[in-house]
Amino acid sequence: MLLELERATVRFGGRAVLDGVDLAVAEHEVVCVLGPSGSGKSTLLRAVAGLQPLDAGRVVLDGRDQAGVPAHRRELGLMFQDHQLFPQRDVGGNVAFGLRMHGTPKRQQEERVRELLDLVGLPGAARRAVAALSGGEQQRVALARALAPRPRLLMLDEPLGQLDRSLRERLVVELRELFGRLGTTVLAVTHDQGEAFALADRVVVMRDGRIAQSGSPLEVWQRPADAFVARFLGFDNVVEASVVEEAADTPWGKVPVPAGSPQGTRTLLVRPAGVRLVGVDEGLRCTVAARTFKGTHVAVHLQPEDAPRLEAACALRRAPEVGETVGVAFDPSEIIVLH
Numbered sequence: 001m002l003l004e005l006e007r008a009t010v011r012f013g014g015r016a017v018l019d020g021v022d023l024a025v026a027e028h029e030v031v032c033v034l035g036p037s038g039s040g041k042s043t044l045l046r047a048v049a050g051l052q053p054l055d056a057g058r059v060v061l062d063g064r065d066q067a068g069v070p071a072h073r074r075e076l077g078l079m080f081q082d083h084q085l086f087p088q089r090d091v092g093g094n095v096a097f098g099l100r101m102h103g104t105p106k107r108q109q110e111e112r113v114r115e116l117l118d119l120v121g122l123p124g125a126a127r128r129a130v131a132a133l134s135g136g137e138q139q140r141v142a143l144a145r146a147l148a149p150r151p152r153l154l155m156l157d158e159p160l161g162q163l164d165r166s167l168r169e170r171l172v173v174e175l176r177e178l179f180g181r182l183g184t185t186v187l188a189v190t191h192d193q194g195e196a197f198a199l200a201d202r203v204v205v206m207r208d209g210r211i212a213q214s215g216s217p218l219e220v221w222q223r224p225a226d227a228f229v230a231r232f233l234g235f236d237n238v239v240e241a242s243v244v245e246e247a248a249d250t251p252w253g254k255v256p257v258p259a260g261s262p263q264g265t266r267t268l269l270v271r272p273a274g275v276r277l278v279g280v281d282e283g284l285r286c287t288v289a290a291r292t293f294k295g296t297h298v299a300v301h302l303q304p305e306d307a308p309r310l311e312a313a314c315a316l317r318r319a320p321e322v323g324e325t326v327g328v329a330f331d332p333s334e335i336i337v338l339h
């Protein structure tokens, strides 16, 4: 393992903001830490970087305990929100920053800067003023600066945070490709789940200073560990249910569940695609409370008479209008009984 956190703990005013976290990152792995605001993501990153001392536990890099090793000796590439570019230096001066710190000879610095600017898609930009760059270009310069000294581990804090959506979606694809090509090991933090799922080999979901779930994007998406993770991923059809064999007793009535589901009192997740609209007399009677256009489908919010709302994913042309009464049936293949 390139990086290991062992029971890493940080307390502020008696409150554990990082609470005994165990996390390992393998060489060439891209790990994205995801979680709501205040869950401890930045603190975790700062602890690995050596910017935040631990109150208990260890950070081990390449087999060496980092206690007492200052930030600039950890051979990490940092792209942090509060590490803005130097406005008085040009692009080349910014990218060369880490190289100057390492005493790299001038000629080599220039060569490496050229190489990095090509890599991040800004060829020939070395003499440009930082202030004259767009937000996306500045982000690329920051990335080039972090990568220039060939860090063992690249750490990104909300790497694409301030950029608009379409640019973010494009850059995230570029980053994934770039990291794959370079074999960079990455530990990134974001509150944007789309970004994390697009970028990561492994997603780590945090809650209140602890790891709620860790797994590949597919694993986490298909099987959220609990109601918190499911809701955080944007699933709203989450209820307590009593499961007996292949049926669950829920506030929405009897709902079919896949064979082999955990039994007893459980949390049930019904994906919107598993909420099928049928004739009014054939299923659970609901009123259409709202509809939101989602590009590939329409999210339809359904209000049953006496149960929590349900979200259904409907084909664009078949979505009912607000105020209509519909019947709802459930598709067990889109239902998950959480552990």
Ligand SMILES: Nc1ncnc2c1ncn2[C@@H]1O[C@H](COP(=O)(O)OP(=O)(O)OP(=O)(O)O)[C@@H](O)[C@H]1O
Binding pocket: 012, 017, 035, 036, 037, 038, 039, 040, 041, 042, 043, 044, 191
């Ligand atoms: N230096 C500090 N002193 C006191 N409390 C702090 C300090 N730094 C962070 N905290 C608190 O620790 C908690 C976790 O903060 P952290 O920045 O790690 O969360 P986060 O998940 O990165 O949130 P965000 O997504 O908003 O950046 C927050 O409640 C924050 O207020």
